Amino acid sequence: MITISAFHWVPPFAKGQVRDLRVRWALEEAGLPYRTRLLEQGDQDKPDYRALQPFGQVPIFEEDGRVLFETGAIVLHIGERSETLLPNDAAARARATQWLIAALNSIEPHIMNVAAVELFYAGEEWAKLRGPGAREFAQHRLASLANALGDRPYLDGDRFTAGDLMMTTVLRIAPKLVTDARLQAYVERCTARPAFARAYDAQMGDFRDAA
The missing domain is CATH 1.20.1050.10 (Glutathione S-transferase Yfyf (Class Pi); Chain A, domain 2)
Structure with missing residues:
Protein backbone atom coordinates (compact mmCIF):
# COMPACT_ATOMS: atom_id res chain seq x y z
CA MET A 1 0.00 0.00 0.00
CA ILE A 2 1.23 3.48 -0.86
CA THR A 3 1.66 5.79 2.13
CA ILE A 4 2.09 9.53 1.91
CA SER A 5 2.91 11.88 4.76
CA ALA A 6 0.73 14.88 5.56
CA PHE A 7 0.27 17.27 8.42
CA HIS A 8 -2.20 16.57 11.21
CA TRP A 9 -2.89 20.31 11.55
CA VAL A 10 -2.11 23.49 9.63
CA PRO A 11 -3.35 27.09 9.98
CA PRO A 12 -6.66 27.81 8.23
CA PHE A 13 -5.02 29.68 5.31
CA ALA A 14 -2.96 26.59 4.45
CA LYS A 15 -5.82 24.10 4.35
CA GLY A 16 -6.35 22.89 0.80
CA GLN A 17 -2.90 24.17 -0.15
CA VAL A 18 -0.45 21.80 1.55
CA ARG A 19 1.59 20.04 -1.10
CA ASP A 20 0.45 16.53 -0.28
CA LEU A 21 -2.65 17.60 -2.26
CA ARG A 22 -0.59 17.33 -5.44
CA VAL A 23 0.31 13.73 -4.71
CA ARG A 24 -3.20 12.82 -3.59
CA TRP A 25 -4.53 14.26 -6.86
CA ALA A 26 -2.02 12.29 -8.93
CA LEU A 27 -2.90 9.09 -7.09
CA GLU A 28 -6.60 9.72 -7.67
CA GLU A 29 -6.02 10.34 -11.38
CA ALA A 30 -4.01 7.13 -11.56
CA GLY A 31 -6.59 5.14 -9.59
CA LEU A 32 -4.03 4.06 -7.01
CA PRO A 33 -5.16 3.54 -3.39
CA TYR A 34 -3.13 5.12 -0.62
CA ARG A 35 -3.14 5.92 3.06
CA THR A 36 -1.78 8.88 4.97
CA ARG A 37 0.82 9.13 7.68
CA LEU A 38 -0.25 12.21 9.63
CA LEU A 39 2.48 14.21 11.35
CA GLU A 40 1.97 16.01 14.63
CA GLN A 41 3.71 19.35 15.07
CA GLY A 42 7.42 18.71 15.43
CA ASP A 43 7.35 15.23 13.88
CA GLN A 44 8.89 16.62 10.70
CA ASP A 45 12.02 17.55 12.63
CA LYS A 46 12.57 14.17 14.25
CA PRO A 47 15.60 12.17 13.07
CA ASP A 48 13.55 9.28 11.68
CA TYR A 49 11.54 11.63 9.44
CA ARG A 50 14.56 13.71 8.44
CA ALA A 51 16.25 10.49 7.35
CA LEU A 52 13.48 10.16 4.75
CA GLN A 53 12.91 13.85 3.98
CA PRO A 54 16.05 15.89 4.71
CA PHE A 55 14.16 19.20 4.62
CA GLY A 56 11.37 18.16 6.97
CA GLN A 57 8.61 18.79 4.46
CA VAL A 58 5.54 16.90 3.32
CA PRO A 59 4.82 14.77 1.53
CA ILE A 60 7.01 11.75 1.34
CA PHE A 61 5.88 8.80 -0.75
CA GLU A 62 6.50 5.29 0.57
CA GLU A 63 5.83 2.02 -1.22
CA ASP A 64 7.45 -1.39 -0.81
CA GLY A 65 10.42 0.06 1.02
CA ARG A 66 10.99 2.82 -1.54
CA VAL A 67 10.83 6.43 -0.41
CA LEU A 68 10.57 9.57 -2.53
CA PHE A 69 10.32 13.23 -1.62
CA GLU A 70 9.64 16.38 -3.69
CA THR A 71 6.22 16.57 -5.31
CA GLY A 72 7.57 16.89 -8.83
CA ALA A 73 9.52 13.66 -8.50
CA ILE A 74 6.60 11.89 -6.85
CA VAL A 75 4.03 12.97 -9.45
CA LEU A 76 6.34 11.88 -12.27
CA HIS A 77 6.84 8.54 -10.51
CA ILE A 78 3.09 8.05 -10.22
CA GLY A 79 2.73 9.15 -13.82
CA GLU A 80 4.81 6.18 -14.93
CA ARG A 81 1.77 4.09 -13.99
CA SER A 82 -0.88 6.37 -15.49
CA GLU A 83 -1.39 7.29 -19.12
CA THR A 84 -3.69 10.07 -17.91
CA LEU A 85 -0.71 11.80 -16.31
CA LEU A 86 2.07 10.80 -18.70
CA PRO A 87 0.87 9.78 -22.18
CA ASN A 88 2.37 6.76 -23.87
CA ASP A 89 3.41 8.81 -26.89
Whole structure:
Protein backbone atom coordinates (compact mmCIF):
# COMPACT_ATOMS: atom_id res chain seq x y z
CA MET A 1 0.00 0.00 0.00
CA ILE A 2 1.23 3.48 -0.86
CA THR A 3 1.66 5.79 2.13
CA ILE A 4 2.09 9.53 1.91
CA SER A 5 2.91 11.88 4.76
CA ALA A 6 0.73 14.88 5.56
CA PHE A 7 0.27 17.27 8.42
CA HIS A 8 -2.20 16.57 11.21
CA TRP A 9 -2.89 20.31 11.55
CA VAL A 10 -2.11 23.49 9.63
CA PRO A 11 -3.35 27.09 9.98
CA PRO A 12 -6.66 27.81 8.23
CA PHE A 13 -5.02 29.68 5.31
CA ALA A 14 -2.96 26.59 4.45
CA LYS A 15 -5.82 24.10 4.35
CA GLY A 16 -6.35 22.89 0.80
CA GLN A 17 -2.90 24.17 -0.15
CA VAL A 18 -0.45 21.80 1.55
CA ARG A 19 1.59 20.04 -1.10
CA ASP A 20 0.45 16.53 -0.28
CA LEU A 21 -2.65 17.60 -2.26
CA ARG A 22 -0.59 17.33 -5.44
CA VAL A 23 0.31 13.73 -4.71
CA ARG A 24 -3.20 12.82 -3.59
CA TRP A 25 -4.53 14.26 -6.86
CA ALA A 26 -2.02 12.29 -8.93
CA LEU A 27 -2.90 9.09 -7.09
CA GLU A 28 -6.60 9.72 -7.67
CA GLU A 29 -6.02 10.34 -11.38
CA ALA A 30 -4.01 7.13 -11.56
CA GLY A 31 -6.59 5.14 -9.59
CA LEU A 32 -4.03 4.06 -7.01
CA PRO A 33 -5.16 3.54 -3.39
CA TYR A 34 -3.13 5.12 -0.62
CA ARG A 35 -3.14 5.92 3.06
CA THR A 36 -1.78 8.88 4.97
CA ARG A 37 0.82 9.13 7.68
CA LEU A 38 -0.25 12.21 9.63
CA LEU A 39 2.48 14.21 11.35
CA GLU A 40 1.97 16.01 14.63
CA GLN A 41 3.71 19.35 15.07
CA GLY A 42 7.42 18.71 15.43
CA ASP A 43 7.35 15.23 13.88
CA GLN A 44 8.89 16.62 10.70
CA ASP A 45 12.02 17.55 12.63
CA LYS A 46 12.57 14.17 14.25
CA PRO A 47 15.60 12.17 13.07
CA ASP A 48 13.55 9.28 11.68
CA TYR A 49 11.54 11.63 9.44
CA ARG A 50 14.56 13.71 8.44
CA ALA A 51 16.25 10.49 7.35
CA LEU A 52 13.48 10.16 4.75
CA GLN A 53 12.91 13.85 3.98
CA PRO A 54 16.05 15.89 4.71
CA PHE A 55 14.16 19.20 4.62
CA GLY A 56 11.37 18.16 6.97
CA GLN A 57 8.61 18.79 4.46
CA VAL A 58 5.54 16.90 3.32
CA PRO A 59 4.82 14.77 1.53
CA ILE A 60 7.01 11.75 1.34
CA PHE A 61 5.88 8.80 -0.75
CA GLU A 62 6.50 5.29 0.57
CA GLU A 63 5.83 2.02 -1.22
CA ASP A 64 7.45 -1.39 -0.81
CA GLY A 65 10.42 0.06 1.02
CA ARG A 66 10.99 2.82 -1.54
CA VAL A 67 10.83 6.43 -0.41
CA LEU A 68 10.57 9.57 -2.53
CA PHE A 69 10.32 13.23 -1.62
CA GLU A 70 9.64 16.38 -3.69
CA THR A 71 6.22 16.57 -5.31
CA GLY A 72 7.57 16.89 -8.83
CA ALA A 73 9.52 13.66 -8.50
CA ILE A 74 6.60 11.89 -6.85
CA VAL A 75 4.03 12.97 -9.45
CA LEU A 76 6.34 11.88 -12.27
CA HIS A 77 6.84 8.54 -10.51
CA ILE A 78 3.09 8.05 -10.22
CA GLY A 79 2.73 9.15 -13.82
CA GLU A 80 4.81 6.18 -14.93
CA ARG A 81 1.77 4.09 -13.99
CA SER A 82 -0.88 6.37 -15.49
CA GLU A 83 -1.39 7.29 -19.12
CA THR A 84 -3.69 10.07 -17.91
CA LEU A 85 -0.71 11.80 -16.31
CA LEU A 86 2.07 10.80 -18.70
CA PRO A 87 0.87 9.78 -22.18
CA ASN A 88 2.37 6.76 -23.87
CA ASP A 89 3.41 8.81 -26.89
CA ALA A 90 7.03 9.81 -26.28
CA ALA A 91 6.68 13.38 -27.55
CA ALA A 92 3.51 14.04 -25.55
CA ARG A 93 5.14 12.49 -22.51
CA ALA A 94 8.12 14.82 -22.84
CA ARG A 95 5.83 17.84 -23.16
CA ALA A 96 3.91 16.83 -20.03
CA THR A 97 7.18 16.58 -18.13
CA GLN A 98 8.27 19.92 -19.56
CA TRP A 99 5.16 21.69 -18.25
CA LEU A 100 5.42 20.04 -14.84
CA ILE A 101 8.96 21.35 -14.49
CA ALA A 102 7.92 24.77 -15.83
CA ALA A 103 5.27 24.97 -13.10
CA LEU A 104 7.88 24.32 -10.42
CA ASN A 105 10.76 26.34 -11.91
CA SER A 106 9.30 29.16 -13.99
CA ILE A 107 6.06 29.97 -12.17
CA GLU A 108 6.00 28.76 -8.55
CA PRO A 109 9.09 30.62 -7.24
CA HIS A 110 7.65 33.95 -8.36
CA ILE A 111 4.20 33.26 -6.94
CA MET A 112 5.76 32.13 -3.67
CA ASN A 113 7.89 35.28 -3.61
CA VAL A 114 4.73 37.40 -3.69
CA ALA A 115 3.06 35.19 -1.07
CA ALA A 116 6.07 35.55 1.21
CA VAL A 117 6.33 39.33 1.07
CA GLU A 118 2.58 39.92 1.27
CA LEU A 119 1.63 37.26 3.80
CA PHE A 120 4.53 36.11 5.93
CA TYR A 121 6.62 39.30 6.02
CA ALA A 122 4.01 41.96 5.32
CA GLY A 123 5.10 44.11 8.26
CA GLU A 124 8.78 44.16 7.36
CA GLU A 125 10.16 47.27 5.70
CA TRP A 126 12.11 45.28 3.13
CA ALA A 127 8.94 43.41 2.15
CA LYS A 128 7.08 46.65 1.56
CA LEU A 129 9.84 47.71 -0.81
CA ARG A 130 10.10 44.32 -2.50
CA GLY A 131 6.37 43.70 -2.88
CA PRO A 132 5.53 45.79 -5.97
CA GLY A 133 8.48 44.43 -7.95
CA ALA A 134 7.74 40.86 -6.94
CA ARG A 135 4.12 41.21 -7.97
CA GLU A 136 5.05 42.83 -11.29
CA PHE A 137 7.45 40.05 -12.20
CA ALA A 138 4.97 37.34 -11.19
CA GLN A 139 2.32 38.98 -13.34
CA HIS A 140 4.78 39.07 -16.24
CA ARG A 141 5.36 35.33 -15.93
CA LEU A 142 1.64 34.63 -15.65
CA ALA A 143 0.99 36.69 -18.77
CA SER A 144 3.54 34.55 -20.62
CA LEU A 145 1.81 31.42 -19.34
CA ALA A 146 -1.60 32.70 -20.44
CA ASN A 147 -0.25 33.41 -23.92
CA ALA A 148 1.26 29.93 -24.11
CA LEU A 149 -2.06 28.39 -23.07
CA GLY A 150 -4.05 30.52 -25.47
CA ASP A 151 -7.55 29.23 -26.07
CA ARG A 152 -6.64 25.59 -25.60
CA PRO A 153 -8.27 23.70 -22.72
CA TYR A 154 -4.96 22.34 -21.45
CA LEU A 155 -1.28 23.16 -21.81
CA ASP A 156 -0.73 20.48 -24.42
CA GLY A 157 -4.03 20.94 -26.22
CA ASP A 158 -7.09 18.82 -25.57
CA ARG A 159 -5.48 16.44 -23.10
CA PHE A 160 -4.97 16.88 -19.36
CA THR A 161 -1.56 15.69 -18.13
CA ALA A 162 0.71 15.81 -15.10
CA GLY A 163 1.86 19.20 -16.33
CA ASP A 164 -1.65 20.58 -15.89
CA LEU A 165 -1.95 18.99 -12.46
CA MET A 166 1.20 20.68 -11.23
CA MET A 167 0.51 24.01 -12.91
CA THR A 168 -2.98 24.17 -11.43
CA THR A 169 -1.74 23.54 -7.90
CA VAL A 170 0.81 26.32 -8.36
CA LEU A 171 -1.78 28.79 -9.66
CA ARG A 172 -4.04 28.01 -6.70
CA ILE A 173 -1.40 29.35 -4.28
CA ALA A 174 -2.32 32.98 -4.98
CA PRO A 175 -5.64 33.22 -6.82
CA LYS A 176 -5.62 37.03 -6.70
CA LEU A 177 -2.55 37.04 -8.94
CA VAL A 178 -4.37 35.01 -11.58
CA THR A 179 -6.27 37.79 -13.34
CA ASP A 180 -6.21 36.55 -16.93
CA ALA A 181 -9.59 35.05 -17.83
CA ARG A 182 -7.91 32.23 -19.75
CA LEU A 183 -5.94 31.13 -16.70
CA GLN A 184 -8.95 31.49 -14.43
CA ALA A 185 -10.99 29.25 -16.72
CA TYR A 186 -8.08 26.83 -16.93
CA VAL A 187 -7.86 26.47 -13.14
CA GLU A 188 -11.63 26.01 -12.91
CA ARG A 189 -11.52 23.38 -15.66
CA CYS A 190 -8.75 21.39 -13.99
CA THR A 191 -10.15 21.57 -10.48
CA ALA A 192 -13.55 20.44 -11.78
CA ARG A 193 -12.04 17.01 -12.40
CA PRO A 194 -13.48 14.35 -10.07
CA ALA A 195 -9.97 13.24 -9.08
CA PHE A 196 -9.17 16.71 -7.77
CA ALA A 197 -12.40 16.80 -5.76
CA ARG A 198 -11.56 13.45 -4.17
CA ALA A 199 -8.03 14.57 -3.32
CA TYR A 200 -9.18 17.88 -1.88
CA ASP A 201 -11.91 16.22 0.18
CA ALA A 202 -9.41 13.68 1.49
CA GLN A 203 -6.99 16.37 2.65
CA MET A 204 -9.72 18.43 4.26
CA GLY A 205 -11.15 15.28 5.78
CA ASP A 206 -7.87 14.53 7.51
CA PHE A 207 -7.88 18.03 9.00
CA ARG A 208 -11.48 17.64 10.15
CA ASP A 209 -10.76 14.27 11.74
CA ALA A 210 -7.81 15.78 13.58
CA ALA A 211 -9.81 18.72 14.94
